[in-house]
Amino acid sequence: MKYHIFVLGCQQNYYDAHNITQFMEKLGYVCVSEKEADLIVVMGCSVRQKPVDRIYGKLKKTWKNKEVIMTGCVLKEDKERLKKHGIEFIDTNKIKEELPKLTQDNPDGFVPIMTGCNNFCSYCVVPYTRGREKSRSTKEIIAEVKVLLQNRHKEIILLGQNVNSYEYGFVELLKKIEKLPHDFKITFLTSHPKDMSAELITWMGKSKKFSKKLHLPVQSGDDEILRKMNRHYHAKDYLSLIKKIRQVIPDVDLSTDIIVGFPGETKEQFENTIKLCKKAKFNMAYVSKYSPRAGTASFKMEDNVSMAEKTRRFRILDKLINS
Numbered sequence: 001m002k003y004h005i006f007v008l009g010c011q012q013n014y015y016d017a018h019n020i021t022q023f024m025e026k027l028g029y030v031c032v033s034e035k036e037a038d039l040i041v042v043m044g045c046s047v048r049q050k051p052v053d054r055i056y057g058k059l060k061k062t063w064k065n066k067e068v069i070m071t072g073c074v075l076k077e078d079k080e081r082l083k084k085h086g087i088e089f090i091d092t093n094k095i096k097e098e099l100p101k102l103t104q105d106n107p108d109g110f111v112p113i114m115t116g117c118n119n120f121c122s123y124c125v126v127p128y129t130r131g132r133e134k135s136r137s138t139k140e141i142i143a144e145v146k147v148l149l150q151n152r153h154k155e156i157i158l159l160g161q162n163v164n165s166y167e168y169g170f171v172e173l174l175k176k177i178e179k180l181p182h183d184f185k186i187t188f189l190t191s192h193p194k195d196m197s198a199e200l201i202t203w204m205g206k207s208k209k210f211s212k213k214l215h216l217p218v219q220s221g222d223d224e225i226l227r228k229m230n231r232h233y234h235a236k237d238y239l240s241l242i243k244k245i246r247q248v249i250p251d252v253d254l255s256t257d258i259i260v261g262f263p264g265e266t267k268e269q270f271e272n273t274i275k276l277c278k279k280a281k282f283n284m285a286y287v288s289k290y291s292p293r294a295g296t297a298s299f300k301m302e303d304n305v306s307m308a309e310k311t312r313r314f315r316i317l318d319k320l321i322n323s
Helices: 011-026 049-060 076-083 138-150 170-178 198-206 223-229 235-248 267-280 307-322
Strands: 002-007 039-045 067-073 110-112 155-159 185-189 213-215 253-260 284-289
Touching: 002 011, 011 039, 011 067, 011 110, 011 155, 039 049, 110 138, 138 155, 138 170, 155 170, 170 185, 170 198, 198 235, 223 267, 235 267, 253 267, 253 307, 267 307, 284 307
Parallel strands: 002 039, 039 067, 110 155, 155 185, 213 253, 253 284
Antiparallel strands: none
16 A cells, blocks of 8 residues: 655654654555545644644645545544545554664664653644653664664754753663763753753763754743743743853754734734843744644633734744744
8 A cells, every 4th residue: 555654843743754654665555745645544633723734734635535544643623634635644653562672774873762752832732642751761862863873873862851850860761871872962951940950961061972052942031921832931040051051061052932912912012022032142033923722721811812813923933033
C-alpha cells in the first residue's frame, strides 16, 4: 500500500514521524507523494489554530477520496471535529515498544529525553495532549546517542518541552553525552527561563561541544501578560538571564518564541515586548499570533485583540528581529 506522511508542529512530531515511517515500511508500506498515496498519515498539532486549518484545507482538496489517519499532539475537541470528516485517530503509544528499535538511521540527530509538560502555560495545549512530564532513562538516551554518533551525526539535538526539568539531572546528562568520543555538537530544545540554572549556564560556557545555539522562549515582554500566561518570571528576570548567558558565551546564537495579541494585550504592553526585544538582541524569533485553544486557561479569556492588530504586531516584531 502507498502512503504519505504529513508533519505539523514541533521537532518531537518530526522525530515520531521518522520512527512511524520506519515502522510502516517494516510492514511493507511504500512512502510516496500526497497525490500518489492511498493513505495519508498526519502528525497533528493543536498548539495553534493555523495547523488545524491546514488539515481542513488538505481534506477539501489534496486528500479527497483518500484514507486519512492521524496521531500527534491533538486536542480532544479537534479530534471530535476531525472525526466527522472521516479521519481516524491512532495512539502511537500502542507501537512505542517497536519505535525505539527503529531510530538507528535518524537523519536529524533528534533525541527526545522526555515527553509532556508540567508548566501549564495558560495558552498551551501540551499538558492536555501529551500529558505530564515523563523522563526517559539516562541509559536509554546515551545508548541512542551512541548509535547516532556511530552513524556519523555531527549534531545531537536533545528534545523536551522543558529540557531543564529532566528528572535525572539535565546537566549530568549533558556531561555524560559530552564525554562520548567523536567530533559532534550538542543542542537542546526547549528551555524554560524559570528553570535555566546557573549550573547549566556554566556548562554551556565551558563545554567545547555545546553548539552555542540557545532557544529560550520569552513569549512577552510585559509583566502583566507574563502573569496571565502563567510563565513565572518577570521581564527583568529574563533580561538578567540573557546578560548572564552572554557573559559566559558572548557569541551565543539566541532565538526565542513570542506571542502577539494575547487576550487583553494593550498597545502599551506590546511596546514593552518591543523594548525587551531591542535589549535582548535576539538572532531570530518565532513570532505567532495568539489563537484560543479549547481546554486551556486562556480560552476562558476574551480574545479581544483584532486579527488586523495581531498581524500589525507580528509584522513589527518580525521586521525588528528577523529581517
